[in-house]
Amino acid sequence: MCGICGFISKRNISLDLLNQMNDTMIHRGPDDRGADILQGDDGYHIGMAHRRLSIIDLSPKGHQPMYSPDRRVTVVFNGEIYNYMELRDILSPYPFVSTSDTEVIIAGYLKWGIDFLDHIHGMFAIALYDRKKAMFYLIRDRIGKKPLYYWYQNDELFFASELKPIMECPWFPKKINNQILSRYLFQRYINAPESIFENVRKVEPGMYISCFMNGNLEISGKKYWDINEVYHRESENEVHNFHEAKEGLKERLSNSVKKRLVADVPIGCLLSGGIDSSLITAVAQSLSEQPLKTFTIGFSDPDYNEAQYAKEIASYLGTDHTELYIDESEMIAQVRSIPQYYDEPFADSSQIPTMLVSRLVREKATVCLSGDGGDEFFCGYRNYELVQKAQRLDKLGAAAYEIGRLSLGGTALNSLYPAPMRKIAGNRDRETQAQLNPDRMLYLAKQMVAKHENQDNLSCQYPWESKYQVKNWVLRSMLLDMETALPEDMLCKVDRGAMKYSVETRNPLLDTNVMEYSFRIPQKYKFYRGIEKKYILKQLAYDYIPRKMLERPKKGFSVPLAKWLKGPLREQLTAYGNSDFLKRQDIFDHAFTGRLIHTYVNDCLPAEIQDANIVRFIWGFFVFQQWYEKYIKT
Numbered sequence: 001m002c003g004i005c006g007f008i009s010k011r012n013i014s015l016d017l018l019n020q021m022n023d024t025m026i027h028r029g030p031d032d033r034g035a036d037i038l039q040g041d042d043g044y045h046i047g048m049a050h051r052r053l054s055i056i057d058l059s060p061k062g063h064q065p066m067y068s069p070d071r072r073v074t075v076v077f078n079g080e081i082y083n084y085m086e087l088r089d090i091l092s093p094y095p096f097v098s099t100s101d102t103e104v105i106i107a108g109y110l111k112w113g114i115d116f117l118d119h120i121h122g123m124f125a126i127a128l129y130d131r132k133k134a135m136f137y138l139i140r141d142r143i144g145k146k147p148l149y150y151w152y153q154n155d156e157l158f159f160a161s162e163l164k165p166i167m168e169c170p171w172f173p174k175k176i177n178n179q180i181l182s183r184y185l186f187q188r189y190i191n192a193p194e195s196i197f198e199n200v201r202k203v204e205p206g207m208y209i210s211c212f213m214n215g216n217l218e219i220s221g222k223k224y225w226d227i228n229e230v231y232h233r234e235s236e237n238e239v240h241n242f243h244e245a246k247e248g249l250k251e252r253l254s255n256s257v258k259k260r261l262v263a264d265v266p267i268g269c270l271l272s273g274g275i276d277s278s279l280i281t282a283v284a285q286s287l288s289e290q291p292l293k294t295f296t297i298g299f300s301d302p303d304y305n306e307a308q309y310a311k312e313i314a315s316y317l318g319t320d321h322t323e324l325y326i327d328e329s330e331m332i333a334q335v336r337s338i339p340q341y342y343d344e345p346f347a348d349s350s351q352i353p354t355m356l357v358s359r360l361v362r363e364k365a366t367v368c369l370s371g372d373g374g375d376e377f378f379c380g381y382r383n384y385e386l387v388q389k390a391q392r393l394d395k396l397g398a399a400a401y402e403i404g405r406l407s408l409g410g411t412a413l414n415s416l417y418p419a420p421m422r423k424i425a426g427n428r429d430r431e432t433q434a435q436l437n438p439d440r441m442l443y444l445a446k447q448m449v450a451k452h453e454n455q456d457n458l459s460c461q462y463p464w465e466s467k468y469q470v471k472n473w474v475l476r477s478m479l480l481d482m483e484t485a486l487p488e489d490m491l492c493k494v495d496r497g498a499m500k501y502s503v504e505t506r507n508p509l510l511d512t513n514v515m516e517y518s519f520r521i522p523q524k525y526k527f528y529r530g531i532e533k534k535y536i537l538k539q540l541a542y543d544y545i546p547r548k549m550l551e552r553p554k555k556g557f558s559v560p561l562a563k564w565l566k567g568p569l570r571e572q573l574t575a576y577g578n579s580d581f582l583k584r585q586d587i588f589d590h591a592f593t594g595r596l597i598h599t600y601v602n603d604c605l606p607a608e609i610q611d612a613n614i615v616r617f618i619w620g621f622f623v624f625q626q627w628y629e630k631y632i633k634t
Contacts, residue, residue, distance in 0.1 A: 002064075003028030003051040003499075004076040004127055004148075005160035008136055008211060010043045021165035022049035027341070028078070028161060028499045029053045036065050038074060041134050044213045048127060050076040053502055055367060056084075058264050061098035068106050069095055072132050077102050078161050079124035079146045080506065082259040087119060114208065117224045121512045125161055125203075136211040142225040143373075143510050144192070144205030144487025147495060151200045155217045163343045166200060167631060174632055175199065176587065178449070179457050185620045186445040186460035188347040189489040194458070196344040196627075205487045227482050228468055234519035242536070245521045249514070250540055256511035257283045260369055268293030268365035270357060270505075271321070273309030275380070275534060275541055275550055276371025280508055282544035284369055285317045293365050294319040297326055297357045301560070313549055324360050331356070331559060332568055338623060339630040341500040347620035348489050349559050354497035362501040372490055373509035376481045377518040379526040380534040384474045387434055388530055390427065391473040397424035431463040434473040434480065444609060444617050448596065450589045475523055562615045565622065570601055573618070576625035577601075585628070593621070 003025030007013060018035045026033075029051025038046040050064035064076050081087070084101035087108060094107035101122075108116035109128060114137065123145035128137045138159055140148045150159040151166050158166050166172055175198040184190050192202035203209055206225035212218040239245040261267055261284060269281040271294040285292045294314050298307025307323050314321035334352045342351065361368045375381050390397075404414025404425050414425060427437045445460045468479050491507075498505045508514065521536060528535035541550055565573055575581070577597025582590035599605045600618055 002053050002078045003161040003165075004064075004078050004125060005049050005158075005165035006047040006076065006127060007156070007158045008040075008044055008046055008213065008217060009156045009158075010045070011156070013037070013045060013047060017168070017170075018047045018049050021160065021168045022051055024164035024168060025051045025160075025162055027502055030502050031058075032060075032063060034064050034076075036074075038129065038131070040129075040131065040213055042213055042215050044217075046074075046129050046136065048074055048076045048129065053366070053504060055080065055263050055265055055504055057098050057100040059098070062100040062102065064102060066100075066102050066106060068110060072130065073106050073109055074129045074131070075102060075105050076127045077105060077124060078126075079122055079141065080504070081105065081120050081122040081124065082256075082262075082511070083119075083121045085262075090119075114210075117208065123507070123510075127159060134213040136213070138203050138209040138211070140203040140205055140207055142206045142512060143482070143491070143515065145491050145495065145507060145510065147492065148203040149195060149200055150203065150209065151197075152217075152219055153199050157211060157217060157219070163195070163197070163200065167343075173199070176632070178452055178455050178587065181449045181457070181587065181624075182445040183458045183460050184345060184347075184624070185448060185617055186441060187485070187489070188616065188620055189485070189492060190344060190346075191462075191484050191488045202488075205483070227479060230516060231479060231519045232469070234516050237520055238522050239520050240522065242525055245525055246536055246540055248517060249521065249536065250543070252511070252513045252517050253279075253508060253540070254283055254287070256508040256514050257369065258287050259511075260506040260508055261287060263367050265366040266293065266364060267367045267369070268295055268361055269319070270294075270361070270368050270370045271296050271310045271314060271319070272371075273306045273311075273313055274371070275538055276374035276509065277310075278313050278371075278545055278550060279374075279537065279541040280369050280371045281313070281319065282317055282541065283508070285319055286544065291318055291320040294321045295357060295361050295364075295368065296321075296323045297353055297360060298323055300325060300327065309549070309552065313545060316545060316549065322360065322364065324356075326353075326356055328560075328564075332564060335564075335569070335626075337500070339627045342492075342496045343627075343631070345620070345624040345627045346492060346496070347616075347623040348493050349561055349619060351493045351497050352559050354493055355500055358498040358501045358503045361498075361503050366502070367504045367506060368498075369506050369508060370494060371509060372494060372505075372507045373486065373515075374534065374537055376478055376486045376490075377509065377515060378534045378537045379474065379478060379523070380537075381481070384477060384527065384533060386436065387473045387477045388527070390424065390433070390436055393424050394427075394433070397427060400425035401428055429463070431465050432459075432461040434465055434477040435461045438613075440609060441613060441617075444596075444614070448588055448593045448617065448621065450587060452586075472523060474527060561619050565615065565618055566601055566603075569622065573597060573622055574601055576622060587628075588621070597621070 005021045022035055031054040032052035035049035040046050048065045066075050081101040084104040087104045091107040096103055124141045125146035125148040126139040147161055160166050177198045180194045192204045195202055207221055207223050209221050269284055271277050271281050296307050296310035299305040331352050334355050406413050427433055442460055465476050468476050470476050494505050525536045527533055577594055579590050579594030582588050582594050
């Protein structure tokens with residue numbers, strides 16, 4: 001777990017600038033740093049830099065950039081390759097000089113070329129330069145656990161694990177990508193390949209970018225692992241016996257956890273007391289000869305607290321458990337650090353407890369296992385119940401839509417429908433039906449953003465559901481979440497929050513073999529009888545932990561945003577929502593947004609936009625303005 005950055009350019013860029021870029025990510029790698037500028041053909045200079053958090057092979061032999069013996073191949077790498085020991089045996093003719101998994105990347109590339117990606121399993125962002133072929137690759141892992149940005153302009157490319165190194169470039173134009181702002185406010189994150197800046201892209205999960213230096217820099221991208229393709233391939237071989245499916249999952253998950261318990265530094269588990277983290281902890285403890293370190297944070301407010309459940313499970317499993325109860329002032333202090341560590345706008349407020357639990361982990365461990373991925377791959381979110389109901393009512397909605405187009409005395413009949421009926425009747429777009437259609441939310445997201453000349457805003461939702469070619473809306477919604485919210489919200493939240501405190505998180509449920517096997521498990525074993533979500537994962541957890549300890553409503557990491565925004569953050573929010581400031585900023589619709597903020601903080605929202613979720617938009621706006629104040633405003 002580290003940070004990487006660099007460039008391809010014909011400019012004579014100094015090593016000092018490269019080191020300056022690299023050092024903006026010291027939190028990602030406090031143990032070592034390396035940087036080099038290589039001379040390529042046709043006048044190109046290739047800068048490659050690395051900040052190291054030492055996990056495997058703590059010796060200087062793991063230093064990066066790392067080179068092949070003949071210096072043909074150079075690599076900087078962020079992440080972990082979990083099957084590197086098996087690959088070492090296969091690649092044994094290669095003259096390994098370390099026990100680092102980075103060397104396996106070089107050896108694998110020399111044997112298989114870019115197809116080495118079919119052989120490695122793990123979480124990674126890789127930059128690889130092949131001097132002989134004048135080729136440079138930017139590579140992101142299958143599900144997008146590790147971030148990777150790039151800026152390509154005027155025959156020049158910069159790349160980095162975060163945006164901060166790219167922003168260090170003196171000629172980088174900080175032009176905000178206005179077309180994604182409505183979607184950001186609606187979704188609370190920015191989905192790949194887009195970023196907050198016009199000319200900066202994110203490498204998509206399961207993709208690599210090829211850069212060929214042939215007089216001009218030629219760039220192309222290719223998917224080497226695609227959720228949709230993998231789902232259809234694997235689901236053709238479904239496991240129809242429940243016991244067989246459960247045992248197959250158990251075997252793969254156990255192997256996944258075992259590989260993630262390998263490190264040369266202390267390891268622990270995040271334990272919230274929910275199904276996913278409890279299962280991962282139980283499997284890990286069953287494989288460990290010593291009590292495993294587990295960590296949880298608690299809140300004094302019982303509406304948000306689950307620490308007592310985690311403590312009960314830790315006691316049952318016999319782990320070395322650490323819990324910390326945090327107060328409101330500690331959480332608000334974290335709010336101020338969001339722009340520094342989430343260096344593009346990111347407004348999933350559970351980032352705050354994520355940072356706090358990572359701080360706790362760092363006191364005793366450098367690596368921790370988490371349960372991320374269980375909800376998306378095994379049908380855990382509450383929203384899936386609503387999606388199921390919407391599909392059941394779709395024929396009624398279609399009829400109501402046609403009837404609603406008629407008028408009575410000059411009044412459209414659909415205007416007389418109650419709100420739930422209007423929602424069902426209006427959900428006619430086949431490309432977004434499984435995302436439902438929260439009209440008030442869409443209205444707010446669109447109205448808050450100023451319209452610029454030639455601005456073509458992206459849809460707030462993701463209008464591509466037909467590509468999945470599945471009739472079941474819940475399954476369609478799960479596949480969409482795997483491609484969007486999982487990598488760019490859930491995994492981004494954990495990556496940035498943990499790396500703030502130089503902690504590596506590992507996700508056993510997102511092992512390649514576990515993900516692919518999950519597609520062989522019929523949907524009826526995940527959403528049992530359309531009533532019990534995450535059924536097969538729960539049944540597996542009950543093999544380790546008594547059912548009564550796990551059967552309770554899910555809470556998740558939540559924080560009292562409304563209380564904060566109208567309390568300790570009110571003055572700051574009011575300043576951000578000042579109409580004159582918004583007019584000068586020219587990003588948000590100054591009249592609408594200024595009025596929205598004013599009425600929100602004074603508890604007088606107009607009836608047409610009153611909604612329990614209004615706080616999500618206010619928080620997204622607040623986080624954006626904090627980011628803007630740090631990186632754009634001078």
